[in-house]
Amino acid sequence: MNNTFKKTILASLVSAGMMTSGLAAADEHPVKLGLMLPYSGTYTALGEAITNGLKLAIEQNDGQLGGRDVEYVQLDSEANPSKAPQNMSRLVKGDNVDFVIGPVHSGVAMGMLRVAKQSGAITIIPNAGLGAATNQLCMPNVFRTSFSMWQNSYPMGKVAYDQGHREVVTITWDYAGGKEDVAGFKEAFEAEGGEVVEEIFVPFPSTEFQSYLTQIASIDPDAVYTFFAGGGGVSFVRDYAAAGLKDSIPLLGSGFLTEGNVAALDGAGEGVQTTLHYAETLDNEQNQAFVEAYQEAYGKAPDTYAVQGYDTGAMLVQALDKVDGNTEDKEALIEALASVELQSPRGPMSFSESHHPIQNVYLREIQDGKHEVVGVAAEQLEVPDDACKM
Amino acid sequence: MDLAFFGVQLLNGLQYGLLLFLIASGLTLIFGIMGIINLAHGAMYMIGAYLVWDLTMRLGNFWLAIVIAIPIAVALGLIIERLFLDTLYKRDHLYQVLLTFGLILVINEAQRIIWGGDVHSVAIPAPFDASLQLTDNLQYSVYRLFVMGVCLALAGGIYWVIRHTRLGIIIRAGAVNRDMVEGLGINVRTLFTLIFSVGVALAAFAGMIAAPLTSITPGMGDSILITCFVVVVIGGIGSIKGAFWGAILIGMAETFGPVLIPSLASMVIYLIMAAVLLVKPRGLFA
CATH class of the missing domain: 3.40.50.2300 (Response regulator)
Structure with missing residues (x-):
């Protein structure tokens, strides 16, 4: 009881602190990331690993993207394809997010891509491996940081x-x-x-x-x-x-x-x-640093899904630095994302014309x-x- | 197809069928005597597998784990029957279906909270951790033979109880006319509690002995539930004999079907069910 009370006070102090620092950064509002990942059901572990990896990459950049603070909107996709269009619309129109990150499940991806097409929302797929996402259904505003089958x-x-x-x-x-x-x-x-x-x-x-x-x-x-x-x-x-x-x-x-x-x-x-495209034993500097940082932050070893989340975060960091945190000019932003080149824990990684990773397969x-x-x-x-x- | 291949497939079909029988027998008992469609039956199969995995981890002995897990499963059945089902007997079937469907969600979520979403496995226990050489390149785990033996023994045991004991007479009578049994002064409420607990425990037990042969994952009972319903419907609702032959039939169909007619692999058992129902609308043994 007493402990909870202390936590509440601490939380309000922290949030008060965040508000003042927000004010100090003038009228800039935070970059909004909409996470549409499974936080319940069979794929829970994957959704959590991706979220952990993503947040770790942004934390390592002082919790900022292009000099702006970051706000996360997490939505449980339940890995349910039938709810996908509605969930995606909620993030894009209701919450007005700057980027949508998801999903894990290829069926959900189909539903999301329909909304991505209509709304033009920038979508980064951190897992779902269906080929069509960057092939028959490809669109400028959709990227993938994972793999295809x-x-x-x-x-x-x-x-x-x-x-x-x-x-x-x-x-x-x-x-x-x-x-x-x-x-x-x-x-x-x-x-x-x-x-x-x-x-x-x-x-x-x-x-x-x-x-x-x-x-x-x-x-x-x-x-x-x-x-x-x-x-x-x-x-x-x-x-x-x-x-x-x-x-x-x-x-x-x-x-x-x-x-x-x-x-x-x-x-x-x-x-x-x-x-x-990854193995936890990969012998490179980035992977060793990543495995260590992930272990320290979350108390367990990372897996492929965590790396995919981490690279999604690293991609955002690099692209938003390039456009100085300006998320209004969509075309410049898409161009910046497409030209991202990463030294990832999985090895060097860049993007093809269809916005699919060019990467090593081990x-x-x-x-x-x-x-x-x-x-x-x-x-x-x-x-x-x-x-x-x- | 040569003779050895045929023989091995026969063995595979028999083993799968016998395991299906073990799960389906509980389902058909509950269905036939209590009139309850227990959708949570598959979830209990999963609970059995998780229980035995958890206890094997803690105790380091598979057999001891089973001995402890069985009373836990029976107790779970008892609690579910007394706490939830007991109040719904007078209501329409739909309420019971809703309740047992709700139980699937609750049990699956409880499983995730207690044991998490990771995939687990149980090592094949001694003294059955050996293999037989069937053909030049194919081995067969002795544990599978043991599982077949256990299933056959249980099938015989259930048959004997139903055919040759007083309890069996009551169960058979209850399946035919419940009101009359009650009218003759039999305490149907106690009978229902017993049937439900035993039925649920049979599903959990099937999960326990199948644990070393399968991977233990969330929702592992959901797909087996459908197959078991097919078995029960083919055999005739409430008939243990029907469940046995239905299970063997489906076991063989699931083994030979995909190999002989690959394009119909996922349909084979439903085609058989449709064919049986066309000829015998109430199932083979009802």
Whole structure:
């Protein structure tokens, strides 16, 4: 009770202090960031990691963007596509935010992009990997700081071929994300001269894999390429190992197969190779500093999602410095955002014509419960967003 | 398809079907005797898995965790029945559906508050942490065989109770005509409490023994609930025998369907349900 009272007093003192400093900065109002991320449900952890990363980057810039204070408007997207247009409208028209940052879920992204098109609101996507966001649906006011399904799976095609695999079975969930991912792998693998002998699609979100593993064993390919995520990823990797397939048929995958879940794999993931635009073990100065700062601020190790949030913040810092905090001139602001170049914890990163990150994709192998970087699977890979006419 | 492949798939289908039976048996008991559509049944499956994971972490022993988790699950069923359902028996079915749907939301949120959103797993416990070599490159976990044995034993046990005990007679009579049973002086309220607790505990127990074979995630019970409803409807509502054969049928369909006709993978079980209902509108054994 007494403690709460103290906290309240402290809070009002702090806010009073902030008000006076706001006054000192003349009539400048804060830059408003609208965060449309999941803060409840399955994707809560992702929403929180992105928010943490974003705030860390802005805190490291004295909590300011272009010399102006920052105000956060956080809205729970609930990862619910049907509420997306309405939520986005609320941020853009109701709260009048300068930037919208979101979402995590590709279905929500579809709804948000409709509103982004009508309103022209500057939107930065810190996760959702659907290809169309920067391709068929691309627009000047939309940026992405994460990845696309294609970008993370395409490099594995060449890796698999170079490792000597010629006949591969792919297996994923029967939904847009899984299909886009496997298509990227197949494109590269078959261009090299390999053959995808069977494409297995599991009804989403089933995690009953036994009959498919039996099928894989009877085909006996050189390797298996897979995309599953979350609990599905853990189930698949464990079942694959338990069926004794891991030693005879190497398991390859997109990084999301095991990202954030290595502990739950309980040793079953050792030796599994995946491609992703980040690994917590990346050996560069920025990553070491980032991991340390994140650990200190939030008491836990960062993951890919935290990096995506962090880079979204770093991008805003750089762009708003360039335009001296002027958010009125949208065209100049969009130009500044598009020309951002970052030395990110994930390595160098810039933006393509379609506003998609040009970045390294790393080949990682699970060793002693960590994603160790084996090498760079694709250096500064640009996504060919052919359908994007801006 | 060669013979070995066929044989292994048969084993897969049988194992999945038996596990489905364990969950569906509780659902059909509650449905058939109490007339309650317990939508929270899948959530209890999830609770069972989380309980056993949590207790295994704390105690370091999977078997001990199960022994402690079972009474907790029974107690949960007891509390839900006495506290919430008891006041709704006289109301329309819709109220009970609303209540159990609400329970899904409450249980899922409670799960998130207590255990968080991370994915967890339980290691396959000794002495079943070995594998059999089935074909040149495929192994089969001995624990899966153990799960099949447990499910079969429970199926036999439930069958015996229902066929050969006084309680079984009351349960069977209750499924046919509840008012008459009450009229004969049977305390239906106690019977309902018992049935609900046991039914819910069966779902939780299925989650417990399935925990080492699956990944433990929020909402893991939601998708299995739909499959179990299909099982119950195919077998005939309230029929344990129906739930058994329905579960085996669906287990086989989910195993062979996607491999033989991949384009219909996600539809196969619903097609079977539709076909059964066309011929026998009340299910196979009702």
